[in-house]
Amino acid sequence: MSVTIYDVAREANVSMATVSRVVNGNQNVKPATRKKVLECIERLGYRPNAVARGLASKKTTTVGVIVPDISKSYYAELSRGIADIATMYEYNIILSNSDKRPIREVELLEDHLGKQVDGIIFMSDSLTDEIKKEMGTANVPIVLAGTLDANTNLPTVNIDHEQAAYEAVKKLIDNGHKRIAHVAGPMSRDINKFCKKVGYERALQEAGIPLREEYFIETDNTYDDAYDKWKKLASLDEMPTSIFAGNDEIAVGIMNGIRDDGYSIPDDFEVICFQHTLLSRVVRPQLTTIVVPLYDLGAVSMRLLTKLMNGEEVDDTNVVLPYRMEERQSTK
Amino acid sequence: MSVTIYDVAREANVSMATVSRVVNGNQNVKPATRKKVLECIERLGYRPNAVARGLASKKTTTVGVIVPDISKSYYAELSRGIADIATMYEYNIILSNSDKRPIREVELLEDHLGKQVDGIIFMSDSLTDEIKKEMGTANVPIVLAGTLDANTNLPTVNIDHEQAAYEAVKKLIDNGHKRIAHVAGPMSRDINKFCKKVGYERALQEAGIPLREEYFIETDNTYDDAYDKWKKLASLDEMPTSIFAGNDEIAVGIMNGIRDDGYSIPDDFEVICFQHTLLSRVVRPQLTTIVVPLYDLGAVSMRLLTKLMNGEEVDDTNVVLPYRMEERQSTK
DNA sequence: TTGAAAGCGCTAACAT
DNA sequence: ATGTTAGCGCTTTCAA
Numbered sequence: 001m002s003v004t005i006y007d008v009a010r011e012a013n014v015s016m017a018t019v020s021r022v023v024n025g026n027q028n029v030k031p032a033t034r035k036k037v038l039e040c041i042e043r044l045g046y047r048p049n050a051v052a053r054g055l056a057s058k059k060t061t062t063v064g065v066i067v068p069d070i071s072k073s074y075y076a077e078l079s080r081g082i083a084d085i086a087t088m089y090e091y092n093i094i095l096s097n098s099d100k101r102p103i104r105e106v107e108l109l110e111d112h113l114g115k116q117v118d119g120i121i122f123m124s125d126s127l128t129d130e131i132k133k134e135m136g137t138a139n140v141p142i143v144l145a146g147t148l149d150a151n152t153n154l155p156t157v158n159i160d161h162e163q164a165a166y167e168a169v170k171k172l173i174d175n176g177h178k179r180i181a182h183v184a185g186p187m188s189r190d191i192n193k194f195c196k197k198v199g200y201e202r203a204l205q206e207a208g209i210p211l212r213e214e215y216f217i218e219t220d221n222t223y224d225d226a227y228d229k230w231k232k233l234a235s236l237d238e239m240p241t242s243i244f245a246g247n248d249e250i251a252v253g254i255m256n257g258i259r260d261d262g263y264s265i266p267d268d269f270e271v272i273c274f275q276h277t278l279l280s281r282v283v284r285p286q287l288t289t290i291v292v293p294l295y296d297l298g299a300v301s302m303r304l305l306t307k308l309m310n311g312e313e314v315d316d317t318n319v320v321l322p323y324r325m326e327e328r329q330s331t332k
Numbered sequence: 333m334s335v336t337i338y339d340v341a342r343e344a345n346v347s348m349a350t351v352s353r354v355v356n357g358n359q360n361v362k363p364a365t366r367k368k369v370l371e372c373i374e375r376l377g378y379r380p381n382a383v384a385r386g387l388a389s390k391k392t393t394t395v396g397v398i399v400p401d402i403s404k405s406y407y408a409e410l411s412r413g414i415a416d417i418a419t420m421y422e423y424n425i426i427l428s429n430s431d432k433r434p435i436r437e438v439e440l441l442e443d444h445l446g447k448q449v450d451g452i453i454f455m456s457d458s459l460t461d462e463i464k465k466e467m468g469t470a471n472v473p474i475v476l477a478g479t480l481d482a483n484t485n486l487p488t489v490n491i492d493h494e495q496a497a498y499e500a501v502k503k504l505i506d507n508g509h510k511r512i513a514h515v516a517g518p519m520s521r522d523i524n525k526f527c528k529k530v531g532y533e534r535a536l537q538e539a540g541i542p543l544r545e546e547y548f549i550e551t552d553n554t555y556d557d558a559y560d561k562w563k564k565l566a567s568l569d570e571m572p573t574s575i576f577a578g579n580d581e582i583a584v585g586i587m588n589g590i591r592d593d594g595y596s597i598p599d600d601f602e603v604i605c606f607q608h609t610l611l612s613r614v615v616r617p618q619l620t621t622i623v624v625p626l627y628d629l630g631a632v633s634m635r636l637l638t639k640l641m642n643g644e645e646v647d648d649t650n651v652v653l654p655y656r657m658e659e660r661q662s663t664k
Numbered sequence: 665t666t667g668a669a670a671g672c673g674c675t676a677a678c679a680t
Numbered sequence: 681a682t683g684t685t686a687g688c689g690c691t692t693t694c695a696a
Contacts, residue, residue: 002471004673015683020675028681045469050447051392052673054383055688062426062447071412071627073405080403083429092447094394095427097415115382115394115424137377139334223614252614259616282555282584283615284591295403336689347667352691360665384689387672 003044012040023048054116062092063305064112064120068100074247074276074294075123078146081298082121089306091118100188102128109134119305121298123147125189141308145301146294148190155308155317157301161191161274164290164323165199165244168272171288171325172242173207175270175332180204181215181233181240183226183250192246196274200244215240219250226253234261242331245273248280251287255330271330285329293321335376344372355380386448394424395637396444396452400432406579406608406626407455410478413630414453421638423450432520434460441466451637453630455479457521473640477633478626480522487640487649489633493523493606496622496655497531497576500604503620503657504574505539507602507664512536513547513565513572515558515582524578528606532576547572551582558585566593577605580612583619587662603662617661625653 005023009016014033021029022037029037040046054060065082067075079095086093094112098105105124109131112120120142124131127144132152135142144156172180182200187193197216204211214236219225226245230253233240245251251273258269265271265285273280275289300319307314337355341348346365353361354369361369372378386392397414399407411427418425426444430437437456441463444452452474456463459476464484467474476488504512514532519525529548536543546568551557558577562585565572577583583605590601597603597617605612607621632651639646 006673016674017676017684018682021682024675030681033681047442047446049387049673051383051386052688053675055381055387055690056673056675058675058688060383069412070402070415071405071409073403073408076405076408077403079427080401080429083402083427087428092426092428092443094424095411095415096419096424097412110379111424114379223610249610249614256614256616278555278581279611279614282581282588282611284588338689348690349667349669349692350665353666356691362665365665381689384672385691387674388689388691390672390691 003046005046005048008037008040008044008046011044012037058116059118060116061090062094062115062117063302063309064108064115064117065093065095066098066105066108066112066120066122066124067095068123068125069097070095073278077276077294078123078298081295081300082145082302083298085299085302085306089302091302091306098124100125102130105131106134109138113138113140119143119309121145121301121305125186125191127152127190141305143301143305143308146191146297148194149318150190150194153317155304155314155319157297157304157319157321159292159297159321159323161195162199162202164274165196166203167199167325168274168290169200169203169244170207171331172244172270172272173203173209175242177242177270178209179212179215179238179240179242180209181217181243183217183219183229183233183243183245183254185219185221185246185250187218196246219246219253221247221250223249223253226250227257228253230254230257230261240269242270243272245271247274247276248287248289249277251330252279252283255283255287265330266332270332275326280326280328288328288331289326291324291326293323296321335378337378337380340369340372340376340378343376344369390448391450392448393422394426394447394449395634395641396440396447396449397425397427398430398437398440398444398452398454398456399427400455400457401429402427405610409608409626410455410630413627413632414477414634415630417631417634417638421634423634423638430456432457434462437463438466441470445470445472451475451641453477453633453637457518457523459484459522473637475633475637475640478523478629480526481650482522482526485649487636487646487651489629489636489651489653491624491629491653491655493527494531494534496606497528498535499531499657500606500622501532501535501576502539503663504576504602504604505535505541507574509574509602510541511544511547511570511572511574512541513549513575515549515551515561515565515575515577515586517551517553517578517582519550528578551578551585553579553582555581555585558582559589560585562586562589562593572601574602575604577603579606579608580619580621581609583662584611584615587615587619597662598664602664607658612658612660620660620663621658623656623658625655628653 008019096108185192280287340351428440517524612619
């Protein structure tokens with residue numbers, strides 16, 4: 001079949017061990033032998049079998065990435081950050097979509113572990129007890145990226161969503177608004193429920209503005225749903241004068257609703273949101289946003305994972321990355 | 333360390349062969365034995381080692397996916413199609429970004445082959461001789477997804493971009509336009525150079541409209557570049573009256589340029605483009621587009637690959653998928 | 665229906 | 681600096 005290390009050894013009149021040393025860049029090889037071996041490798045078209053290597057060395061230089069849906073640009077961007085750092089440290093990535101389904105998440109974890117990945121980066125809306133239990137059986141490090149970790153002590157990488165939401169709403173308050181709606185993503189996502197919403201409420205309370213149930217709208221995170229939900233807000237006796245949206249896709253849905261009703265932004269309504277995609281910059285008016293460093297979340301997660309896989313001591317395994325606000329045209 | 337097939341065998345008082353049969357669903361096992369083995373597997377928390385299995389069976393149930401940039405929604409969407417079919421056939425995916433760099437593409441192919449993937453799905457702008465040569469050394473099937481294949485006979489999955497471009501431009505012509513610009517993606521991408529541009533030219537020629545050099549604009553496929561390039565068109569003595577854009581991101585750049593110059597769409601300019609993202613639907617006016625079935629391109633590629641990996645006879649390895657035009661507000 | 669045994673292609677002591 | 685020799689954990693004949 002295909003050429004093995006043994007074929008190369010025979011061809012070069014050395015042992016497999018020597019070929020192995022050459023392939024792995026071990027210095028204990030006489031330059032002349034190295035040259036000879038390299039020539040045979042080239043001539044025979046030898047390509048080391050990583051599976052055999054993995055079995056023998058118990059390391060696959062592969063990490064698992066479990067993501068809700070790679071077709072969402074949020075995760076696509078994050079994954080690119082993961083991939084670049086993985087490449088830098090010579091790891092491959094096995095990428096799987098969970099669609100946030102707990103059963104599937106457990107299956108995938110099991111599956112990746114069976115494939116002997118050296119580590120895993122996990123993303124989800126919320127961690128079930130089952131998945132936590134499954135993670136407990138893993139013998140390789142796991143890092144949660146952009147995923148809240150309630151009462152486990154798994155390594156995580158995040159931004160301070162609560163504070164970011166607070167600042168976003170604070171900006172609206174500072175601009176004089178008292179009627180501020182929050183059009184959120186699904187509450188099944190912990191970050192929405194325990195961070196963004198909480199930050200929104202904290203800002204209002206701090207300003208002495210009472211919370212109004214009718215100003216809180218939950219969406220399924222899609223443009224279309226957000227567009228529809230605008231009607232709810234529009235039908236209120238007392239409409240809000242500004243909107244804090246969970247992300248830019250939601251914000252654009254709301255914006256188009258506002259616009260189609262003949263109102264204008266930022267004159268009639270001010271809008272602010274978390275920025276996940278290009279959308280924020282290309283719609284008109286451009287959206288004022290909290291810029292989420294998605295690429296960095298991925299990159300830092302992977303970097304953290306490499307340390308963990310190396311058995312390095314990590315002082316703080318709960319990394320919090322900075323974010324920034326970008327003021328554009330949807331606020332004054 | 334971790335529990336192996338041998339541990340299970342001992343615990344269940346059977347041979348490894350029997351455990352292997354149970355794990356692999358082989359029918360030649362007495363139900364009682366199967367039950368006993370299954371219990372031990374459960375009790376010991378045995379998890380089959382896919383690396384060992386891969387070495388022994390010479391199949392890894394893993395396919396390689398080499399993509400220019402997963403953070404682009406074009407490829408993210410396509411990859412999701414690949415992933416879903418892969419899951420259906422119980423394959424894992426190793427996903428790598430090439431950034432379209434030929435050297436990197438060759439490295440990645442080599443790398444994936446070394447990992448003993450059972451097949452590869454490859455995406456790129458253009459195939460260099462080196463990559464074709466490298467592909468020749470592969471002992472597993474390779475499918476090109478959304479990637480033009482000049483004079484090789486690799487399996488491919490595509491839509492008829494030339495015809496689609498022709499129809500898009502034809503629509504503009506039918507709407508009475510004679511001054512039609514083509515704002516294209518980079519010509520380094522074969523599909524742009526040999527399909528979309530050619531379809532544009534064919535439509536014009538067929539209508540007896542002479543090609544004008546100044547109406548052909550190349551961009552780097554980004555919103556920002558397209559936005560800048562609008563100025564070129566705007567500065568012409570005789571501006572075009574309609575634009576055929578390579579994709580929606582380019583189209584939105586052009587649209588915003590048009591709009592910022594105080595013109596209106598579709599009254600002053602009509603715009604049509606290929607649809608790669610959500611953008612087409614959420615901008616106002618919504619864009620008339622050629623809808624590219626990205627998910628299906630991925631799914632069909634993976635389905636084709638499974639057949640090839642199974643050694644099935646495939647009558648036609650150059651699949652051409654249908655597309656459709658969606659008329660929205662950027663044309664009359 | 666079950667077991668024994670020979671690899672799969674490599675790494676990693678241990679020798680020399 | 682190089683070779684010898686066990687495995688790594690599984691699948692897969694071949695026997696029984």
